[in-house]
Amino acid sequence: MIFETPVVYAVGNTYQIMFYLNVDAYASVTIGTQTFDDAVCGNMRSLPGMRRITVPMETLDTAKAYSLRIERIEARLKYRTRSLGVETYRFEFHPVPKDDARAYMIGDAHGDLDGAVSAAQAYGSFDFLIVNGDIGETADETQALSAYRLAVMLTGGTKPVIYARGNHENRGAAAELLPDFIPLRDGCTYYTFRLGSVWGIVLDCGEDKEDDHVEYGGSARFHDFRLRETAYLQTVIADAQKEFRAPGVAHRLCVVHADFPFVQEPLFDTERALYQVWCDLLGEMGVELMAMAHTHRYCYALPGDPALRLKTPCPALIGTCKNETTVGGTGLLFGKSGVEYRFTANEAWMSESFMQCKGEPS
Ligand SMILES: [Fe+2]
Numbered sequence: 001m002i003f004e005t006p007v008v009y010a011v012g013n014t015y016q017i018m019f020y021l022n023v024d025a026y027a028s029v030t031i032g033t034q035t036f037d038d039a040v041c042g043n044m045r046s047l048p049g050m051r052r053i054t055v056p057m058e059t060l061d062t063a064k065a066y067s068l069r070i071e072r073i074e075a076r077l078k079y080r081t082r083s084l085g086v087e088t089y090r091f092e093f094h095p096v097p098k099d100d101a102r103a104y105m106i107g108d109a110h111g112d113l114d115g116a117v118s119a120a121q122a123y124g125s126f127d128f129l130i131v132n133g134d135i136g137e138t139a140d141e142t143q144a145l146s147a148y149r150l151a152v153m154l155t156g157g158t159k160p161v162i163y164a165r166g167n168h169e170n171r172g173a174a175a176e177l178l179p180d181f182i183p184l185r186d187g188c189t190y191y192t193f194r195l196g197s198v199w200g201i202v203l204d205c206g207e208d209k210e211d212d213h214v215e216y217g218g219s220a221r222f223h224d225f226r227l228r229e230t231a232y233l234q235t236v237i238a239d240a241q242k243e244f245r246a247p248g249v250a251h252r253l254c255v256v257h258a259d260f261p262f263v264q265e266p267l268f269d270t271e272r273a274l275y276q277v278w279c280d281l282l283g284e285m286g287v288e289l290m291a292m293a294h295t296h297r298y299c300y301a302l303p304g305d306p307a308l309r310l311k312t313p314c315p316a317l318i319g320t321c322k323n324e325t326t327v328g329g330t331g332l333l334f335g336k337s338g339v340e341y342r343f344t345a346n347e348a349w350m351s352e353s354f355m356q357c358k359g360e361p362s
Contacts, residue, residue, distance in 0.1 A: 009183035096196035106329035107132030107293030115327030118346035123331035133166020133257030197250035205258035283313030
C-alpha cells in the first residue's frame with residue numbers, strides 16, 4: 001500500500017487528517033469542491049512519512065466524506081518533476097451527534113494494539129475515540145507510530161479521534177519525532193476540542209517524576225513545559241465565549257493521561273502546587289469530569305475523596321487497565337442528564353454502568 005489509512009484528529013475547530021505515506025508523493029484532501037493541499041510555504045511536500053492536512057471542522061461535518069488525492073512522484077527535479085499519476089481514495093466520515101454521543105477511551109496498551117481493539121469492541125459502537133496515552137514507547141519510529149496505528153484500527157479514518165500523550169511516549173530516541181505523528185495545536189500537545197455538544201480540553205503532564213531523575217538521562221524539561229501549559233489554560237479561560245461557554249456546549253471534559261490529582265507514591269508526588277492551579281483553572285472552566293489513565297486501574301473519585309491528593313473541581317476517573325492478560329478502557333455516554341460510563345476489557349467484559357449526574361457536588 002502506498003499509504004496507511006488516515007486518522008481524523010479533532011483539535012480546536014479543525015480536523016487534522018493525518019496519514020503515513022510510504023512513497024514519494026504529493027497529497028491533498030478534497031471535501032466537496034474544496035481542496036486542501038499538503039504544502040509548506042507554497043511547496044508541495046513529496047517525501048515519504050507522516051502527513052498532516054488541517055481542514056475546517058464544519059466543512060467535513062457537513063460533507064460527511066473526504067477524498068485523499070495522492071500523486072506519486074518518480075523524480076522531483078529542479079525542472080519538470082516527473083509524475084507517476086494520481087490516485088484518489090474516498091472515506092466516509094461520521095460527525096459526532098449533538099445528543100447522546102458515545103465515546104470510547106483507551107490508553108496504556110503498551111504495545112498490545114489487538115488487546116486494545118478488543119476492549120473497545122466490548123463497548124460496541126462509539127462516535128469518537130479518545131486515545132489516552134502510553135500506547136507504545138518511542139524507541140524508534142515504529143513504536144512512535146503506535147497511537148496512530150491503533151486509531152486507524154479503531155476508526156478507519158471515519159470518526160474523530162482525540163489523542164493525549166502519555167509519559168511513556170517520551171521515552172527513547174524517537175520521542176523528539178513524536179510531534180510529527182500526533183495532533184498538535186500550534187506545536188503543542190495540549191489543546192481544546194469541540195465534538196457535538198462536548199467541549200473538551202486535553203492536558204499533558206509530560207513525565208511522571210522530577211526532570212532530573214536519573215532514568216531520563218538529562219532528556220526531560222517538563223517543568224518549563226507545564227508552566228507554559230498553565231499559561232495556555234489561562235488563555236482558554238480568557239476566551240471562554242469561544243471555548244467552554246460557546247453556544248451548544250452541554251458537556252465539559254478534561255482528558256489527561258497522568259492521574260495527577262490522585263495520591264501518589266513519594267517518587268511521583270511532584271508538582272503539587274502547579275497541579276492544584278490546573279485543578280482550580282479546570283474548575284473555572286466548569287469541567288464536569290476528568291478522564292485519566294496511567295495507573296492501569298479502574299477508579300472513580302468524587303471531590304474530597306481520600307484517594308485524592310488535590311482539591312478537584314469535579315469527579316476524577318481513571319479508566320484504563322493493563323496487566324499480563326488484560327487491556328481495558330472506558331465507554332462514555334454524554335446524555336442529557338450527565339455522563340454515563342462503563343469499564344470494558346478485552347475479555348469481552350463490561351462493567352455495570354455508572355452515572356456522573358449533572359449538578360453532582362463539586
Ligand atoms: Fe503512563
